[in-house]
Amino acid sequence: MPLKKVLYRIFHFILRLVVLLLPYPKQNIITGAGSIKKLPEVIAQFKMNNVLLVTDKGLMALGLTDSLQAGLKERGIKFTIYDEVQPNPTIENIEAATEAYKNSGCQGLIAFGGGSPMDCAKLTGARITNPGKSIAKMRGLFKVGKKIPPLFAVPTTSGTGSETTVAAVVTDSGTHEKYAVSDLKLIPPVVVLDPELTLGLPAHITAATGMDALTHGIEAYIGLHGTRFVNEAAEKCIKLIFEYLEKTYNDGKNIDCREQMAWASFYGGAAFTRASVGYIHGIAHNMGGLYGVPHGLANAIILPFLLEFYGKKAEKKLAALAKLTGTAPEGTPKSEASRIFIEKIKDMNRKMGIPSYIKELKGEDIPLIAKRAEKEANPFYPVPRILDQKELEEVIARLLP
Numbered sequence: 561m562p563l564k565k566v567l568y569r570i571f572h573f574i575l576r577l578v579v580l581l582l583p584y585p586k587q588n589i590i591t592g593a594g595s596i597k598k599l600p601e602v603i604a605q606f607k608m609n610n611v612l613l614v615t616d617k618g619l620m621a622l623g624l625t626d627s628l629q630a631g632l633k634e635r636g637i638k639f640t641i642y643d644e645v646q647p648n649p650t651i652e653n654i655e656a657a658t659e660a661y662k663n664s665g666c667q668g669l670i671a672f673g674g675g676s677p678m679d680c681a682k683l684t685g686a687r688i689t690n691p692g693k694s695i696a697k698m699r700g701l702f703k704v705g706k707k708i709p710p711l712f713a714v715p716t717t718s719g720t721g722s723e724t725t726v727a728a729v730v731t732d733s734g735t736h737e738k739y740a741v742s743d744l745k746l747i748p749p750v751v752v753l754d755p756e757l758t759l760g761l762p763a764h765i766t767a768a769t770g771m772d773a774l775t776h777g778i779e780a781y782i783g784l785h786g787t788r789f790v791n792e793a794a795e796k797c798i799k800l801i802f803e804y805l806e807k808t809y810n811d812g813k814n815i816d817c818r819e820q821m822a823w824a825s826f827y828g829g830a831a832f833t834r835a836s837v838g839y840i841h842g843i844a845h846n847m848g849g850l851y852g853v854p855h856g857l858a859n860a861i862i863l864p865f866l867l868e869f870y871g872k873k874a875e876k877k878l879a880a881l882a883k884l885t886g887t888a889p890e891g892t893p894k895s896e897a898s899r900i901f902i903e904k905i906k907d908m909n910r911k912m913g914i915p916s917y918i919k920e921l922k923g924e925d926i927p928l929i930a931k932r933a934e935k936e937a938n939p940f941y942p943v944p945r946i947l948d949q950k951e952l953e954e955v956i957a958r959l960l961p
């Protein structure tokens with residue numbers, strides 16, 4: 561093994577020990593259809609009467625925040641709305657939300673939406689208590705600084721798991737680089753998992769976000785940082801997605817399916833926030849930063865190609881997942897079971913209208929994407945097989961239209 565790879569593996573080993581010792585905070589999880597109505601009372605228990613509601617224009621237009629707004633008014637909790645969050649949120653979004661928070665004298669944040677509003681709210685919180693530190697300076701692990709104000713997370717997609725993760729992903733609109741800020745302080749103390757809020761999620765977003773959750777589960781499971789907790793959470797996530805994602809795609813108004821998907825996403829987040837992700841996310845983040853490809857869609861497309869590229873290094877665990885999901889019958893040889901599992905993912909993509917290529921991808925950008933993905937992943941992601949820039953270029957080339 562070349563020296564570089566040995567050093568990466570030593571880093572992975574140390575990181576694993578650090579992660580094992582981390583004091584993950586307990587979250588208050590409010591669940592069930594209509595559970596959003598309980599949030600104002602919970603906010604009042606935090607002894608605050610003025611909050612910033614961070615969301616996006618699409619959700620506002622759908623009236624999805626209406627019942628929450630009515631509940632806040634009833635409880636006498638003042639709120640200011642920041643609804644300019646873009647998909648793949650930018651540093652500008654965070655700075656504008658921070659201004660709105662300060663100008664209105666808010667005391668806490670409601671993160672209402674998919675990963676984009678949730679991540680924007682997390683980093684807004686980080687900027688409020690750390691005014692002297694730019695988002696760029698918080699990039700990486702444990703660099704936020706002071707504790708953020710109380711954050712109430714209300715996911716309206718079932719994919720990112722941001723409601724339970726240490727991460728917030730941001731795009732620098734100057735360089736088109738997308739990166740993560742990861743810190744225990746970004747884990748929201750309160751989460752509302754209300755499947756009613758996801759009933760109107762369009763089928764194509766249901767598909768893409770669901771595949772994001774699947775990618776979290778799989779990357780956490782096949783990486784080197786699996787613990788009993790991680791493996792169980794990843795298994796729950798993957799099993800639920802295999803059982804419910806296509807059903808939800810075909811029958812979006814089915815509240816039971818929506819509820820199962822909300823849990824799948826949550827478990828995926830719980831797994832990867834401890835065990836990290838891998839190159840699939842490393843590449844997907846750059847497809848988002850460079851071309852604005854929705855995060856889940858990028859993951860869905862990259863997932864089977866990268867699993868194939870891992871080859872023998874991921875075979876045993878993928879075979880275990882084939883068994884867990886009933887994709888391959890008992891006794892199927894590992895290499896065959898792993899292949900069947902990957903084929904099943906391709907089939908799910910096909911059935912949900914997800915292509916097998918990234919339509920925006922240009923050949924001349926491949927070295928830059930590979931370089932940035934390599935920088936993001938090595939040595940931070942405990943991947944089953946360490947890849948260098950050239951190997952990543954090879955995988956990315958397979959995603960050309």
Ligand SMILES: NC(=O)c1ccc[n+]([C@@H]2O[C@H](COP(=O)([O-])OP(=O)(O)OC[C@H]3O[C@@H](n4cnc5c(N)ncnc54)[C@H](O)[C@@H]3O)[C@@H](O)[C@H]2O)c1
Pocket residue numbers: 616617618619622646647648649673674675676677679716717719720721722725726727728729757758759760761762765769772848855856
């Ligand atoms: N923090 C983390 O741990 C983490 C993990 C994975 C991904 N991410 C990040 O999250 C972002 C992606 O989040 P996302 O995939 O949830 O998408 P998103 O938040 O960007 O939302 C996508 C679109 O769906 C719409 N939408 C959301 N909920 C809806 C609903 N209930 N009904 C109708 N429309 C709805 C939004 O208005 C938006 O137009 C990316 O920036 C990604 O990098 C973060």
Ligand SMILES: [Fe+2]
Pocket residue numbers: 720772773775776841855859
């Ligand atoms: Fe993701």
